[in-house]
Amino acid sequence: MQVQLQLLGRAVKQTQYRQHRALDTALTAVGTTLAQWDALRAIGRTPGASARELASATFQTEQAFGTLVGRLAAQGLVERRPGRGRRIEHHLTATGERTLAAGHKVADEVLAECFEPLAEGERVQLLELLRRLNGDE
Known part of the structure; x- marks a missing residue:
C-alpha cells in the first residue's frame, strides 16, 4: 500500500493543531498562552539570546517575536538588556521563570494525554522518524 503524501x-498538521489548541487552552490556567510560553521556553533555554535567534527558535518572524517579547517585558516576565553593539539580550525574570515552570507542568499533562493512545515504543519510533524528517539525527 502506498501512502498518499x-x-x-x-x-x-491535524495532530499539531490539536496539540496547539489543547496547550493554548490549558496554559490559560497559569496566565499565559502557547506563543508566550514558547517564547519563555526559548529564552530559558538560551539566556542572552538575540531576538533573531529567538524568533528562529520559536518559528516566528523577528517582527512578530519583537511584538511578543514587548508584551512579555510589559508583564514583567522578560528583561531585555543591552549586549555587544546593537544586540539586545533577553533574560527571564523571576516571575518569568515561575510562569515557565508552571507551563512545563501543564504541557507535560496535556502532551501525556495527546500521546496516550501510543505505546512507549511507538512514541520512541515517532520521535525518531520526526527527527529524521527534520534533519535532527
Missing part, C-alpha cells in the same frame, strides 16, 4: 501531511 497529502493525506500524511494533513494528518501531521
